[in-house]
Amino acid sequence: MSILVKRFTSVESDSKLITNIKDLILQRRHVEAFQLYRNQPHLTSILPSLIKACSLCKTHYAFGLQLHSHSLKLGFHSELILSNSIISFYCKLHDFKSAHKVFDEMSQRDCVSWSAMINHSARNGYYVESLEMFKEMYECRFVAKPELIASVLSVAARCGGTRVGKMIHALSVVDERFVKSVFLSTALVDLYWRSGDSLYAIRVFDGMVNKNEFSWTSMIAGYVGICDYSKAFDCLRQMQLAGIKPNRVTLISVLPACVESRAINLGYSIHGYAFRHGCDSDIRLLSSLVHLYSQHADSLPLAKLIFETITQKDVVLWSSVIAGCSRDKQNAEKSISLFNRMQKEGIQPNDVTLLAVLTACTSIPSINLGSGIHSYVLKAGFDSDLPVTNSLISMYSKCGSLKDSHRVFQETGTPDRVSWSALISAYGVHGYGEQALQLFTEMKAKGIEYDSITMLAVLSACNHAGLVEEGHKLFSEVVKDENLLVNMEHYACYIDLLGRAGKIELASEVLRTMPMKPSPKIMSSLVSACKTHGRLDVAETLLSRFIESEPGNAANHTLLSMIYAESGKWFDVDGIQRNMKSRGLKKIYGFSRVEN
Known part of the structure; x- marks a missing residue:
């Protein structure tokens, strides 16, 4: 009788200990939970929860290895729940080799085992492996949950596996075991948009019974991607009419459409919505707003105001506000001071920053500032960057130094069409029409294809130099050439x-x-x-x-x-x-x- 009482008391005590350890894990007091288990290592039923707790922090990796070793010694490693916890532990701490070893040695697997491995492969860039494992999982008669299928479809979209995505779409229609969900449909919409198949994307979206903010956001981003901005704005309105509130990702997705279509008033509305719904502290959203407001002279002060409130400024943000200031003559000098300030704050300019600040030098105009930026270009190693070099050619020309403009062109390793056009334009602006025509002839002799911008530069050179017959001949060529786009500027010049x-x-x-x-x-x-x-x-x-x-x-x-x-x-x-x-x-x- 006394033996039975002792056993009952022991079981009751173990149950309390397990409950205490689980409570500590829920309270994220992991160290205390681990210490309590060390004193009672026979509590094997708590091992999955402890291993899961170890996966939450890299500092617990060593103890997680000890628990894995302990389970091997006790012979519990073949238990499915414990094995899944160990796989998840290694996956979350990016030890893919160990996770794969545990997975390969499992005598039996379930959906959780496969899902952990497929998700880990997808998140760490092993796209092909994740798709192959998904195929193998289906061949083993396991049906993935909608969340996993959505993850795999996302992988297929990123690595150009449209064919695989379409096969999964077909399976979801044919196989009744697949659970229809908004996650799966949204992933399919995203897949088709990314693969350039907008008709299928729209068809899947229209066929969805339930739509959430992610579905609408995917449609908005898709329309923005194909430059159909009016449809993107329509989706935003319909989304709100359907009673679904846009989230911060939705707002970030639609702001580029406001930039490209110059819909500044809609940008103001989006900013107001973000402020009312507490999204105005998101760095990505604020950066998008700065980019939008920087495109317009009237809203430039607001761009600068938002810019100053952001504590962590990256090179993209600096480049946006510098570009905005450089386009406005009254703020061109401000862009130069911002350029100097960003370097003092430890942010290295990129090619986009340099293009913006060179535009400022042209707007002022100041050849001294331009020469200073040129020196930075040489020191920072951007002299091999063609867009920057082309901008230097144009800058020197517009600041009055044709000699420096030609020197930069000569120092360019392999001048492209834009380089030649910029130099031709430089000679034309300075009244050297015949030299501009000679450069154009040389350009054609080198086999470099010209475009309508090049032809405009040559026509302008003829205009400045009064070369009527040459200009007439050139314009006739432009009009007859079907590959060249003749616009208002060509006619104005002629x-x-x-x-x-x-x-x-x-x-x-x-x-x-x-x-x-x-x-x-x-x-x-x-x-x-x-x-x-x-x-x-x-x-x-x-x-x-x-x-x-x-x-x-x-x-x-x-x-x-x-x-x-x-x-x-x-x-x-x-x-x-x-x-x-x-x-x-x-x-x-x-x-x-x-x-x-």
């Missing part, structure tokens, strides 16, 4: 060239037949040419025709009024002014500022 040379009729014909509506700049240029060469009749005819087609354009009325004034037709001037007044048209005045 019409200005003809107008300056007094070829008013030809310029008028080009203006009349051009495939797009002429800009006010082109109109003003041709009218000025007509005035210079005494062809007010042509200007009058042109403007009358444009007023008929665009009666609401005040610029055309104003130009015609000027022509009538030049011809002394004051009665017609008065008629134009009365006509503008009756239509409610007002001349937009220009302003200039003189600084002391």
Whole structure:
């Protein structure tokens, strides 16, 4: 009888000890739990919980190894629950070799065993291995949970395994054992977006019965990825109409669309939403907002304000605010001081930073500051970076030093199309049209393909130097070449060239037949040419025709009024002014500022 009482008392005591150890683990008082177990090593049922606790911190790795050794000595290593805990322990502490060894030696496995190994392989970059193990798991008649399938689909999307992803999609449809869930559907949407199959992504999304914030976010990110920003904004609105609140990832996903479509007002709304919902402290979100606000001169002060509130600034954040300041002439010098400050704070500029600060040197303009940045480029080893080198060529040219511009070009190892275009433009701006044409000929001789930007640079060089025949020949080539995109700037340059040379009729014909509506700049240029060469009749005819087609354009009325004034037709001037007044048209005045 006394023996039975002792056994009962012992079992009751062990049960209390196990409960105490589990409570300590739940309270994250791991050291105390380990110490309590050391005094009672016979409590083998608590081993899985203890090994799981060891996986939560690297400092407990040694004790986890001891527990594994202890289980081997006691012969409990073949127990499924304990083996799964050991695999999970090694996986979480990135000892993949030991985890694989335990997994291979298991006499039996379950879904937990396979899931631990597949998840670990996926998270540590062993994408092919994780896909192979998933296939092997299915062949062993185990059906993965939706969360694991979602993880595998994510792996397939990252490593370009679209075919594998489609096979898993087919299995989920055919095999009734697969549990349909929002996790699986969202992973499929993400897979198809990443693989460039937007139709399948939309079809899967539309077929989802339940959608959560992750599903909507995946759709928004997908539309942003294919530059369909209006659809991305529509998804954001529909998401909220469905009663689903956007999370911080949703906001971060949609902000690039605001940047590219210049939807600054929507950016303000997103910022306000983030503030109201406590997301405004997220570093990634704040960085995206700084990038957005830096694109606009009006919101630049807000970008700088957010920038100063961020304690941990990386090179991307510095580059965004420096680029924003460099685009605004009034803040160009501020970008230089920010560039110096970031280096003092231990952040090394990258190529994007240098491109931004070189833009600032051009905006000021200051050849001394530009030379200083050039020195940094050489010291930091960015002289082999073509975009930076091309920016230096352009900077020196716009700051007035054609000699330095050509020197940088000559020091460039392998100049590309942009390099040649920048140098051609430099010679054209400085009035050396024939040298620019010679460079263009040399560029073609070297087999470097030119584009519409190159042709614009050459046309501009002809315009500056008054090379009418060469410019006419070049423009004819541009128009005939189907591979070149002819835009408003090409026509503006060519019409200005003809107008300056007094070829008013030809310029008028080009203006009349051009495939797009002429800009006010082109109109003003041709009218000025007509005035210079005494062809007010042509200007009058042109403007009358444009007023008929665009009666609401005040610029055309104003130009015609000027022509009538030049011809002394004051009665017609008065008629134009009365006509503008009756239509409610007002001349937009220009302003200039003189600084002391």
